[in-house]
Amino acid sequence: MSAAAIRVQGLSKRFGSRVVMNDLDIDFAAGQFTVVLGPSGCGKSTLLRSIAGLEEADRGTVHIGGADVTRTPPQHRGCAMVFQNYALYPHMSVSDNIGYALKLAGLDRKERERRIGEAAELLGLGALLDRRPAQLSGGQRQRVAIGRAIARRQRVLLFDEPLSNLDAKLRQEMRIELRRLHDEIGATTIFVTHDQTEAMTLADHIVLLNNGLVEQAGTPMALYHQPRTTFVAGFIGTPPMNLLTARHEGHDIVVDGGGCFPAAIKANSSAAVMIGIRPEAIDLDDPRGMAAVVEAAEDLGSHRVIYARIGQQRVLVTYSGTRTYVRGETLRLSFSSQAICCFDAISGERIEPYSTRPASFLAEGCQP
Amino acid sequence: MKSSARFHGHWIPLALGLPQLVLIALFFYWPTLKAFWWSLHLVCPFGNCSTFVGLGNYTRELTDSSFYAALRTTALFAAFGVSLSIAVALFLAAMVELHRRTGGLFRYLLIWPYAVAGSVLGVILKVAASPSIGPLGYLNTLWPGFWQPYLNGTQSMLMVVFAFAWTQIPFNFIVFVAALRAIPAEYLAAAAIDGADPVRRFIDIQLPMLKPQLFFVATINLIESFTNSFAIVDTMTQGGPGRATNILAYKIYTDGFIGLDLSGSSALSMMLMLLVFAACFVQFFVFERRARQEG
């Protein structure tokens, strides 16, 4: 079995007047682990079902391994899939659920039992093999659904939020297992989720969808460090990037509510910009920094998340030191200009910096 | 199930149920009791005198070879009639379900025959099966003497079985279509992903999930084949040729009203009723319970 590249071209789908996929062009490289990320209802499942052949797109084509499968029924596309709602066969035992596809594929009994045993061991289902799906918990069902998909060793693996019902510990273990499994099988994997931690940890490549459009596609680090739009900036990262409204004045960027720093971008027509800064890139007590008032602090053990306010704008700062901050206290925030992303306030698109000047710090009152 | 309305006292519910109860009592319980009473007596041909004979009528019937012949015919008729009704209805329902988009129209077209009255149907089928004027009569112009449902016992059985199936298929079809609709599409999607073509999906996914409806429909059809088959046999073959289509329900009628053996035919009715009860019992206490445990 060799992995197959998947290419989606001009895929469009509407339900009534609601456009769910709007002329999507996406390439899923062979053997790669691609995570399709996006908020609830943005069309992730619809995209996945179109690739699997379960949903007929209004327009566009799907190619798997170079072959046009747009009109191929799902049973001939060679995809394995984990459904968002599991879709386990209620009248079959767990082992029959996992073994059904193997039986259809014509594997003999011994080979089938070996594969079922393997999947069961991997997913910790050993004791449940004779049960019916109705006798399982949500998390157990989800694991059976994963087992059913991976036991087949297909060239394409489609996962629709397969970890959503697991507890935090199990989810983390499963993440690592799925990644290990992917590296072992080498199938082309498309993994749908709205959990950006899963996306960051699992993916070779992330496709971020919003409103039926690709908002940005790239490596996790590219999405993290160079978000193309404010939507991406606000979606990736826990907590996500701070977005502050600011103005472009002369050679400076002036943050609403206080503080300014030398601009490294060309002036845009509107002069209204958004600056994005990661919570962990902010320094809390730089004497030259801008004033911010602490509103609340969450202690997560390893680090703290501090909710502060610059004028009317909310800023989140993560801080791993030991000092505690209390409500009402004034912080002095500063950050390296290299850590900043600038966005057009109207279109929300990122403005590329024309220079990367070395660390010039934010200071209050840098106006001429 | 919880009742949605509560009445205090017994009078209102009793009064509301009374018309129905009176009708049932008049046309079901009373004749049944009467038949039971007759089955224990030797009754004069017009029912105006009687002597108690205990189970005598039953032993008389149970030692009569014509009883067993009728029982065999009934079993044959029921087996073929019920299987045909279920198989055809299931096939039609599966086809309609397979093409959900265009299936809607055919669903209505196939339900329609259900609204045709039994006697109208009898006449239509009688003409259709007629060896001289019906479409099947055409077979006789190809092979003279091939289609003779009123002379050939096998063919006459075929004819009544077909007619019976015709009366049952619309009902079965409605039940199957509704049940197939109720199966969540994800199961079929999952099976398609697992590599199953539509036929395999039907056998492995849809059919097992139809089990409760299959048992239910089989029971209803079986009971119909014991009882309502009378009208079909009466209009089409009158039990003939010979006794080829003389099912129990028809024998009860001929023994009682033509042979004027009211006691014997009452004993036969009681036994037929036992068969119906047995079928109901199996449906409710075996299949229903199993279906509930599995579901």
Ligand SMILES: Nc1ncnc2c1ncn2[C@@H]1O[C@H](COP(=O)(O)OP(=O)(O)OP(=O)(O)O)[C@@H](O)[C@H]1O
């Ligand atoms: N069969 C359908 N008929 C009408 N609308 C539909 C249908 N299927 C999906 N939709 C709509 O299409 C949109 C996208 O649905 P989809 O299931 O792809 O979202 P999703 O990104 O997977 O969301 P989630 O993360 O909540 O699973 C939703 O707004 C949904 O309401």
Ligand SMILES: [Mg+2]
């Ligand atoms: Mg979804």
